[in-house]
Amino acid sequence: MMGGRSEYPELWAFLESLHPGERLAGVVxxxxxxxxxxxxxxxxxxxxxxxxxxxxxPELSWRRFEAASDVVRVGQPLSCEFLQFDTWNLEARLSLRATQPDPFQAFADGITEGRKLRGQVTKLVPFGAFVQLVDGVEGLVHLRELTGTPVETPSDAVQVGDEVTVLVTEIDRERRRLALSRRQASSEPE
Known part of the structure; x- marks a missing residue:
């Protein structure tokens, strides 16, 4: 631990004065x-x-990114939301994404289960493929939902970059997850 109230009284007093949800301005x-x-x-x-x-x-952006430098740069001014006082490191834990609308919730407002959509395969994992439907919103097509005939690995059915038609099978707002099916999208009449 870094030190107590007696060692850094000004810092402790400042951090203890903050409230969750409060907006704070700063520079990266x-x-x-x-x-x-x-x-x-x-x-x-x-x-x-x-x-x-x-x-x-995770608190930098709602969208998937490779590195923090894809989202912010040193010297950039920011407005962030205060999450909590980290008493171990004597720092203010902040969220940048909390200051922006969550694209998932806006997307979920406009669709229902059973809806067919076009998307792009963004990532293959052993158990399926992630498909981006709009900027910042991805869903998972489980391995068994990729094709009508069983496949061993996702790459037997799709590749990253492929455009696919999928059916929305489940919308989980709390966990921000979409379950999709390519198999059901192709078996149903257009």
Missing amino acids: TAIEPFGVFVALDDGPRHPVFPGVGFITL
């Missing part, structure tokens, strides 16, 4: 493989880290 100071450091405009400096604010990778 460092991009690491595990997340992004943010120097907060209204906060004190951090004794060890390049910023008092920290954004973990």
Whole structure:
């Protein structure tokens, strides 16, 4: 642990004054493989880290990305939502994606199960294929739902980049998951 109230009284007082959901402005100071450091405009400096604010990778964006540098750059001003006071590292855990509308919920508002859609295969995994339907929204076609005839691996049926027609079989808003079927989309009349 970094140190208690007595060692860094100003930092403790600042962090304890923050409330979950509060908006904080800052500037990206460092991009690491595990997340992004943010120097907060209204906060004190951090004794060890390049910023008092920290954004973990999942909190950067609703969309899939390869590296944090695809989403933000050093020196970029940000407005983030405060999540919690990390008392171990004496930092403010922040979320950038909380300040943006979730594309999944907007998408789910406009579709129902049983709906046919076109999408692009983005990733193959041992148990199926991910298909992007709109920017920021992907669903999983399970291996058994890829084709009418059973296949051993997803690559026997589709490749990354393929355009496919799928049927929405399940919408899970809480976990932000879509289950899709390519098999059912092709077996039904258009």
